[in-house]
Amino acid sequence: MRLYERGVCPLxxxxxxxxxxxxxTDCVDGFLLDRGFQxxxxxxxxxxxxxDLEALDLCRFRPGALVFRDEKFHRLMDVFRCPQHALSTAAQPIGSLKDKLLVGKLRLAAKRLTEKHIHEQDDRTTEVYLRDYGFSEKMIDVFFRAFYGGIFLERDLRTSSRIFQFTFKMFAEGFATLPAKGMQAIPNQLAERLPDDAIRLGSPVRTVDRRTVTxxxxxxxxxxxxxxxxxxxxxxxxxPSLTQKxxxxxxxxxxxFGASHSPLSEPIIALNGNNEGLMNNVCVLSDVSPNYAPDGKALISVSVLGDKQGDDLVDRVRKELVRWFGVPANDWQHLRSYTIRKAxxxxGPTLRASEGVHQTxxxxxxxxxxxxxxxxxGxxxxxxxxxxxLLEAS
Ligand SMILES: Cc1cc2nc3c(=O)[nH]c(=O)nc-3n(C[C@H](O)[C@H](O)[C@H](O)COP(=O)(O)OP(=O)(O)OC[C@H]3O[C@@H](n4cnc5c(N)ncnc54)[C@H](O)[C@@H]3O)c2cc1C
Structure with a gap:
C-alpha cells in the first residue's frame, strides 16, 4: 500500500x-469466527x-481478567482504569499484595519505556524476567502463564522478555479490542485501498529470484x-540459501460454541488459573461486539494451546466448560474448531535485536x-x- 501511494504498481x-x-474470519450460521482467537x-x-481505526469500529475488552481457580472466578482488574476494583483486586487470592503492587510498578515503568530502551535491555525468557522483577511463583503460575499464554500461545513463558515488555506496554497504553465486524476487517481494509487488479488470489508461488516469480x-x-x-x-x-533459522x-x-445467552455478560477474558486442564482462555466474543453472533445468541471462544489431538476433544473441553460455567454449557452448540498448527x-530471547525488521x-x-x-x-x-x-533504493 505504501509503495502504491508512492507511484509503484505492486502486484x-x-x-x-x-x-x-x-x-x-469465517461467517458460520450468522456467527463470525476468527480463525483462532486474536x-x-x-x-x-x-x-x-x-x-483507519475509526472505520474498524474497535470494540474493547474490559481491562482485566477473571481467573478460574479453586472452582470459582477471581476478578483481577487494571486498577488504574477501574479504580473501583482496587480493593477487591488487592484482596483476591491470586498472588500477594506485593505482586499486585509490582504489577502497578511494571505498568508505570512500561508506559515510560521507549522501544529503544526495551531493545537495549538484556533479553531473557519472560519467566526469568518476571522472577527477576520480584513476582512470586504463585503469581507467575496462576496469572501470567494463563494471561500471556493466551497471547504467546505457550504457558512456559519462554518468549523473549522484550516481547513481553512491548506487549505489556501496549496493554498499559491501550485496550485489547476486536473490530466490530471481525478480525478480517483489518486485512480487508488494507486490500480495499489497492486497485482490484493489484491482488491475484489463488496463485501459489513455486520459485522466486530477484526479478522473477514462478x-x-x-x-x-x-x-x-x-x-x-x-x-x-x-x-x-x-x-533455500536464506540464512534464516x-x-x-x-x-x-x-x-x-453458540449459546442462547452469555455466561459472562461482560466483555472480559476468563483465564485458567489451574496448572491443569485443556482450556487456557475463554471469552464471549458477542459481549465484545454483538456482530459476532446472530440476534439472541452468544458466541463463546475457547483457546486450547498446542495441537492436542483426539476425537473426544470437544467433549473434554465441554466438561471443563461445565466446571467453569455450570450445566447450561452442556447445551451449547459446538460450531467449529480450528487447529492452527502454524500460528x-x-x-525466544535470542530475538534479532538490531538487525532491522526486514531483510534482503x-x-x-x-x-x-x-x-x-x-x-x-510486527x-x-x-x-x-x-x-x-525499496523506495530509498529506487
Ligand atoms: C491463532 C492466532 C492468534 C494470534 N493472536 C494475535 C493477537 O492477539 N494479536 C496480534 O497482534 N497478533 C496475533 N497473531 C499473530 C498475527 O496474526 C501474525 O503475526 C500476523 O498475521 C502475521 O502476518 P504476516 O503477514 O507476517 O504472515 P501471514 O499472515 O502468515 O501471511 C503470509 C501470506 O503469505 C501467503 N503465502 C505463503 N506461501 C505462499 C506461496 N507459496 N505463494 C503465495 N502466497 C503464499 C499466505 O497465504 C499468507 O497470506 C495471532 C496469530 C494466530 C494464528
Missing part, C-alpha cells in the same frame, strides 16, 4: 483464496498509523523487484512477523520497513 500474489494470511491492541503504534501453474511473472511477504518457513523453503511453530486450537513462530538476500526482499515480533503490529512494521528501503 500481490497470494496463494490462498483470500487476503489476510493468519488473520481471517485481538488487536489499540496502542499498536505503526499499525495504528496505517489503519507460480505453481507454471506462469512466470517479471518484476523490478520481488518482496517475499510470507511466513518464515515458506521464505526458507522458496529461497529454521522456524518452529506454536500451535493453538480455537474452538467456538506463531517461536520467539540475493536481491530478494523479505518481510513478515518472523523478522519482527509475531503480531499484527507484520505491518516489517512490511513498512521493507517498503521504505
Amino acid at each position: 500481490i500474489i497470494e496463494g490462498s483464496d483470500a487476503v489476510g494470511g493468519r488473520v481471517q 485481538v488487536y491492541l489499540s496502542a499498536y503504534p505503526e499499525a495504528g498509523k496505517l489503519l 507460480l505453481e501453474s507454471g506462469e512466470s511473472i517479471e518484476a523490478d523487484f520481488v518482496v517475499m511477504a510470507t511466513d518464515g518457513e515458506t521464505a526458507r523453503l522458496l529461497v 529454521e522456524v518452529s511453530w506454536r500451535s493453538v486450537i480455537g474452538m467456538y 506463531l513462530p517461536e520467539q 538476500h540475493d536481491g530478494i526482499h523479505f518481510c513478515g512477523d518472523y523478522l519482527s515480533t509475531a503480531s499484527i503490529e 507484520a505491518i512494521r516489517s512490511g513498512l520497513s521493507c517498503a521504505v528501503a
Whole structure:
C-alpha cells in the first residue's frame, strides 16, 4: 500500500483464496469466527498509523481478567482504569499484595519505556524476567502463564522478555479490542485501498529470484523487484540459501460454541488459573461486539494451546466448560474448531535485536512477523520497513 501511494504498481500474489494470511474470519450460521482467537491492541503504534481505526469500529475488552481457580472466578482488574476494583483486586487470592503492587510498578515503568530502551535491555525468557522483577511463583503460575499464554500461545513463558515488555506496554497504553465486524476487517481494509487488479488470489508461488516469480501453474511473472511477504518457513523453503533459522511453530486450537445467552455478560477474558486442564482462555466474543453472533445468541471462544489431538476433544473441553460455567454449557452448540498448527513462530530471547525488521538476500526482499515480533503490529512494521528501503533504493 505504501509503495502504491508512492507511484509503484505492486502486484500481490497470494496463494490462498483470500487476503489476510493468519488473520481471517469465517461467517458460520450468522456467527463470525476468527480463525483462532486474536485481538488487536489499540496502542499498536505503526499499525495504528496505517489503519483507519475509526472505520474498524474497535470494540474493547474490559481491562482485566477473571481467573478460574479453586472452582470459582477471581476478578483481577487494571486498577488504574477501574479504580473501583482496587480493593477487591488487592484482596483476591491470586498472588500477594506485593505482586499486585509490582504489577502497578511494571505498568508505570512500561508506559515510560521507549522501544529503544526495551531493545537495549538484556533479553531473557519472560519467566526469568518476571522472577527477576520480584513476582512470586504463585503469581507467575496462576496469572501470567494463563494471561500471556493466551497471547504467546505457550504457558512456559519462554518468549523473549522484550516481547513481553512491548506487549505489556501496549496493554498499559491501550485496550485489547476486536473490530466490530471481525478480525478480517483489518486485512480487508488494507486490500480495499489497492486497485482490484493489484491482488491475484489463488496463485501459489513455486520459485522466486530477484526479478522473477514462478507460480505453481507454471506462469512466470517479471518484476523490478520481488518482496517475499510470507511466513518464515515458506521464505526458507522458496529461497533455500536464506540464512534464516529454521522456524518452529506454536500451535493453538480455537474452538467456538453458540449459546442462547452469555455466561459472562461482560466483555472480559476468563483465564485458567489451574496448572491443569485443556482450556487456557475463554471469552464471549458477542459481549465484545454483538456482530459476532446472530440476534439472541452468544458466541463463546475457547483457546486450547498446542495441537492436542483426539476425537473426544470437544467433549473434554465441554466438561471443563461445565466446571467453569455450570450445566447450561452442556447445551451449547459446538460450531467449529480450528487447529492452527502454524500460528506463531517461536520467539525466544535470542530475538534479532538490531538487525532491522526486514531483510534482503540475493536481491530478494523479505518481510513478515518472523523478522519482527509475531503480531499484527510486527507484520505491518516489517512490511513498512521493507517498503521504505525499496523506495530509498529506487
Ligand atoms: C491463532 C492466532 C492468534 C494470534 N493472536 C494475535 C493477537 O492477539 N494479536 C496480534 O497482534 N497478533 C496475533 N497473531 C499473530 C498475527 O496474526 C501474525 O503475526 C500476523 O498475521 C502475521 O502476518 P504476516 O503477514 O507476517 O504472515 P501471514 O499472515 O502468515 O501471511 C503470509 C501470506 O503469505 C501467503 N503465502 C505463503 N506461501 C505462499 C506461496 N507459496 N505463494 C503465495 N502466497 C503464499 C499466505 O497465504 C499468507 O497470506 C495471532 C496469530 C494466530 C494464528
